[in-house]
Amino acid sequence: MLTEHIIRTTIEAALAEDAPAGDITCEATIPADAVGTARLTAREPGVMSGISVFSATFITQNPAIRVSSTIRDGERFEVGQSLAEVSGPVRDILTAERVALNLTQRMSGIAAMTAAFVAEVTRGNALPNAVTPRRYGHTRIVDTRKTTPLLRPFEKYAVTCGGGYNHRYGLSDAVMVKDNHLAALAEQGIDLTGAIRHIRERVGHTTHIEVEVDRLDQIPMALDGGADTIMLDNFSLDDTRTGVETIDGRAIVEASGNMTLDRVAAVAATGVDIISVGALTHSVRSIDLGLDYE
Incomplete structure (x- = not known):
């Protein structure tokens, strides 16, 4: 990049x-x-x-x-x-x-x-009650699109220098279905499962589909639709653990929302595959x- x-x-x-x-x-x-x-x-x-x-x-x-x-x-x-x-x-x-x-x-x-976030995630994965991520050997810290306009290549590269990974580079790289997309589809009478299937029919077979959920009861619908990644947005630690158990390796599990150094180790211990941190670039x-x- x-x-x-x-x-x-x-x-x-x-x-x-x-x-x-x-x-x-x-x-x-x-x-x-x-x-x-x-x-x-x-x-x-x-x-x-x-x-x-x-x-x-x-x-x-x-x-x-x-x-x-x-x-x-x-x-x-x-x-x-x-x-x-x-x-x-x-x-x-x-x-x-x-x-x-x-x-x-x-x-x-x-x-x-x-690097500070990666160190905390490493510590979290090693806690006595930690759950091992299903997809990777350890929880990955990734960035977001909350970058400085026109400096995204520089900022995303810097994340990798600190031991992190890059989320999608831009809107053209992968499908990410968020609440506003779901609301627009709901007006057409399409639920979460139907929305994912609707999208799958319209994109290439190599296109990755990620779905953001903010409630536990949305997870089965996301799985039924065939989501590749399920983002647990602003979940509590208990709900995050339940979400990881429910998904059980059938999709990549991403945790997002209010990720600070003080709590990221505990989030990593729940067994999520990815933790996305907007603060890496916006703050x-x-x-x-x-x-x-x-």
């Missing part, structure tokens, strides 16, 4: 947005022939994501800039750790600095938050990274 083409076109747009007519501060203060070196340093612990995006930003600004990194995506870093060195024309380094940091700080923040805090000149 995060291809070189997407990286390049996004960076070009971001640089143009930030300096549509050039960087007047640098042009007024920095000699055109000045060269220098700056170091990317961690100001707090985190998980790296977007080091190639960081490098590509400077190179897009000026191919004469050289970037060497000492860390790879997915690796943890500590306070004070040197992560990369940037050298070349000072004007262009300063002009590209904020775009490079904005993208990498946000991506690393997403990776760090995802993340950027990691504090600094570009310091030597």
Whole structure:
């Protein structure tokens, strides 16, 4: 998803947005022939994501800039750790600095938050009363479509750097039947089971169908319709356990709604296959990274 083409076109747009007519501060203060070196340093612990995006930003600004990194995506870093060195024309380094940091700080923040959720899920799966997920060896943390417009490839990639998995990329990738879809079909006299069968008749045989339910009594209807994934939306822990037992491996079980670090381990212990967390991308805090000149 995060291809070189997407990286390049996004960076070009971001640089143009930030300096549509050039960087007047640098042009007024920095000699055109000045060269220098700056170091990317961690100001707090985190998980790296977007080091190639960081490098590509400077190179897009000026191919004469050289970037060497000492860390790879997915690796943890500590306070004070040197992560990369940037050298070349000072004007262009300063002009590209904020775009490079904005993208990498946000991506690393997403990776760090995802890693924290993955650690809690691992702990939950190991609790004495934990139920083993039917489809996977452990419960997976996945993202949602609650991403920043036009930055989805960057944010979803960052989730994988933190050890998480991606949900559907967009509306074209899979069927997800939610309450509003069901309400629209109900006006046509089609119930939940009929809705899934109705959809199955109209999509290709490889298309995955997920159905969101908010009550236990909807689960048998979703199973009868042949849903591939059943999302238990805002279920209590007891109802989630009952839902997992009822589905019994006949569909992938996803838990969603109000997933916080405080409760995700307990949700994982119920035996759900997937826990989707919108906060990974819609409520993340950027990691504090600094570009310091030597």
